[in-house]
Structures are given as C-alpha cells and as structure tokens.
Amino acid sequence: MSTFTPARVTAAQESWELIRRLWTGNFPRMAALFAEFDLAKQQAFALVHLEPDQPKPMSELAASMFCDASNITGIADRLEARGLVERVPAAHDRRVKTLVLTPEGVRVRAVLAARMAEPPESVTSLSAADQRALRDILRRATDGA
Amino acid sequence: MSTFTPARVTAAQESWELIRRLWTGNFPRMAALFAEFDLAKQQAFALVHLEPDQPKPMSELAASMFCDASNITGIADRLEARGLVERVPAAHDRRVKTLVLTPEGVRVRAVLAARMAEPPESVTSLSAADQRALRDILRRATDGA
DNA sequence: TATTGTTATACTCTATAACTATA
DNA sequence: TATAGTTATAGAGTATAACAATA
Numbered sequence: 001m002s003t004f005t006p007a008r009v010t011a012a013q014e015s016w017e018l019i020r021r022l023w024t025g026n027f028p029r030m031a032a033l034f035a036e037f038d039l040a041k042q043q044a045f046a047l048v049h050l051e052p053d054q055p056k057p058m059s060e061l062a063a064s065m066f067c068d069a070s071n072i073t074g075i076a077d078r079l080e081a082r083g084l085v086e087r088v089p090a091a092h093d094r095r096v097k098t099l100v101l102t103p104e105g106v107r108v109r110a111v112l113a114a115r116m117a118e119p120p121e122s123v124t125s126l127s128a129a130d131q132r133a134l135r136d137i138l139r140r141a142t143d144g145a
Numbered sequence: 146m147s148t149f150t151p152a153r154v155t156a157a158q159e160s161w162e163l164i165r166r167l168w169t170g171n172f173p174r175m176a177a178l179f180a181e182f183d184l185a186k187q188q189a190f191a192l193v194h195l196e197p198d199q200p201k202p203m204s205e206l207a208a209s210m211f212c213d214a215s216n217i218t219g220i221a222d223r224l225e226a227r228g229l230v231e232r233v234p235a236a237h238d239r240r241v242k243t244l245v246l247t248p249e250g251v252r253v254r255a256v257l258a259a260r261m262a263e264p265p266e267s268v269t270s271l272s273a274a275d276q277r278a279l280r281d282i283l284r285r286a287t288d289g290a
Numbered sequence: 291t292a293t294t295g296t297t298a299t300a301c302t303c304t305a306t307a308a309c310t311a312t313a
Numbered sequence: 314t315a316t317a318g319t320t321a322t323a324g325a326g327t328a329t330a331a332c333a334a335t336a
Binding site for chain 1: 155156157158159160161162163164165166167168169172173176211262263264265267268269270271273275276277278279280282283284285286287289
Binding site for chain 4: 040057072097
C-alpha cells in the first residue's frame with residue numbers, strides 16, 4: 001500500500017486505493033492521446049461526452065463535466081474554432097444552445113472514445129476468469145449508481 | 146454501458162469503463178473536500194504525495210504528479226505561503242530543494258489522505274465476499290505495476 | 291556539459307458575479 | 314421572476330524556453 005492509505009486497511013479501502021492507482025497510472029497514456037490530437041484534457045472529455053446526432057444543451061454538458069456552465073462557453077469556442085463542434089439553438093427554447101458534433105468531430109470523437117475505452121495492461125493481463133469476476137463485481141457496485 | 150464504450154464489449158473493457166465511472170463519480174466528493182480546506186486540486190494532491198519526515202525533491206514530486214517541474218514552483222509557493230510546506234535545500238546536492246511538511250502540513254495532510262482513502266458507497270455497499278474478491282483481483286492486476 | 295529549480299510567456303481551466311435574451 | 318448562455322475578472326495549472334547556480 002502507499003502514502004494514500006492508513007496502516008490498517010479494510011478490503012474496501014485497499015480496493016479503492018488500487019482503483020486510484022489503476023486510474024492515475026493511466027494519466028501518461030491519456031496525456032499522450034490528447035497531445036496526439038492537440039486537444040486540452042477538458043476539450044477531449046467534452047468531445048467524448050457528446051454523441052453523434054444527439055444535440056446536447058451546454059448546461060447539460062456542464063453538469064456531466066462537474067463544472068460551472070460558464071466554463072463551457074470557452075471550451076465550446078475552442079472546439080468550434082477547430083471545426084469539431086457546432087452550436088445549434090434548441091427549437092423548443094430559444095435560450096438553449098445545443099452542441100452538435102460536426103462530421104470531423106464525429107471522426108475524432110470515435111477515435112478518442114475508442115482509445116480511452118482501451119483497458120490498461122494491468123486489466124487485460126488478468127486471467128479471463130478474473131476479468132469476468134471483476135466486471136461482475138463492478139456491475140454490482142455501480143448498480144444503483 | 147455508456148457513451149465511452151463501443152457496442153460489443155469485452156469483460157476487460159467493461160471493467161475499465163466501470164472503474165472510470167467509479168472514479169469520476171467521486172469528483173464532487175473530492176471537490177467538496179478540497180474546498181473544505183480551501184486547497185486547489187493539485188495543491189491537495191501535492192500535499193498528499195508528501196510524507197511526514199520524508200523530504201521530497203521538487204523534481205521527484207513533479208514526476209509523481211506527471212507534470213513539468215516548472216509547475217511545482219508555483220504549487221510549492223502557495224503551499225509554503227499557507228504554512229503547510231517548507232523548502233529545505235538538500236545536503237548532498239545544493240541544486241536540489243526538498244519539500245517538507247510543517248507540523249500544520251502534517252495535520253492537514255493526515256485528514257486529506259484519510260478522507261481521500263475512504264472508499265465510495267458503491268464499494269462499501271458490496272458484500273464482504275465481493276470486497277475481498279475485488280481486492281484480490283485488483284492486487285493481481287497491479288502486481289507488476 | 292548536464293541538471294535543479296526559477297522565471298517569463300502564452301494558453302487553458304476554474305468559480306463568481308453581472309449581464310442579455312428569453313421564458 | 315427565473316433560466317441559459319455570455320462576458321469580465323481573478324486565480325490556478327500547463328508546457329516551453331531561457332536563465333542562474335551547482336554539479
């Protein structure tokens with residue numbers, strides 16, 4: 001165990017610490033991926049949060065990204081300047097602007113999402129039985145959530 | 146499954162997606178914790194990366210945090226201004242400056258680390274058997290790493 | 291010559307508060 | 314009045330490049 005956990009650890013605490021380690025261990029891989037597309041981290045996440053043919057209100061994106069709505073303005077500006085996203089006013093409420101992936105945005109998002117979904121070696125190197133058991137337990141854990 | 150994963154998913158891919166969901170689901174809790182101590186995210190992480198009575202060279206901290214060394218200057222400045230950290234020149238190499246937790250830094254770090262190590266409800270609500278199985282699989286996954 | 295930490299620069303992200311246009 | 318998005322502001326993090334002190 002590490003720095004981040006006390007001396008006596010429950011199975012839940014140790015699991016959480018190992019999950020943290022698994023996740024943060026992937027920072028370099030993610031950073032390299034974003035750099036490859038010359039996208040800032042939040043731009044990449046915003047892109048992946050958008051789905052093809054599913055206009056998403058900016059306020060909704062802010063909620064998904066756990067940030068204030070005012071931040072989305074700038075992020076959308078930069079993605080729009082790159083031609084990856086378009087602002088489309090909502091029909092039912094003229095205050096709302098939705099974000100829509102452009103064809104280029106759809107392409108970039110597909111690659112980003114696929115690469116981000118690739119499990120790290122720590123997971124793929126588990127036995128098939130462990131992989132299934134891990135999935136089943138995590139399904140139970142995230143069931144209500 | 147979500148946005149982030151393709152239609153046909155292996156157990157490893159789904160596990161990875163569920164881990165992502167578990168981790169990002171904790172953003173609000175972490176944000177609230179950092180706000181409680183009036184610390185920016187990276188300041189909190191830097192603090193937790195430091196251990197009592199273990200002077201850490203700034204360059205080493207940069208490596209742990211996967212960021213450029215130049216960023217640590219500002220982060221250390223702000224932690225030092227708060228009285229949580231001190232810069233102590235290394236004896237063996239006068240180019241190196243180490244960061245050391247002050248007594249107050251030790252106290253704050255202890256609380257931060259403990260709270261960050263608390264597993265989310267998704268994990269604690271698993272059966273005891275599932276918690277142990279999860280821990281064992283994750284141990285095997287992160288074994289080499 | 292190479293390395294550690296600093297500085298300068300330019301950019302991105304962050305929340306808050308004030309504004310606009312709608313509702 | 315209330316809400317969606319924008320703008321302005323101030324602060325924080327980010328990498329790059331140039332610099333000082335030291336090795």
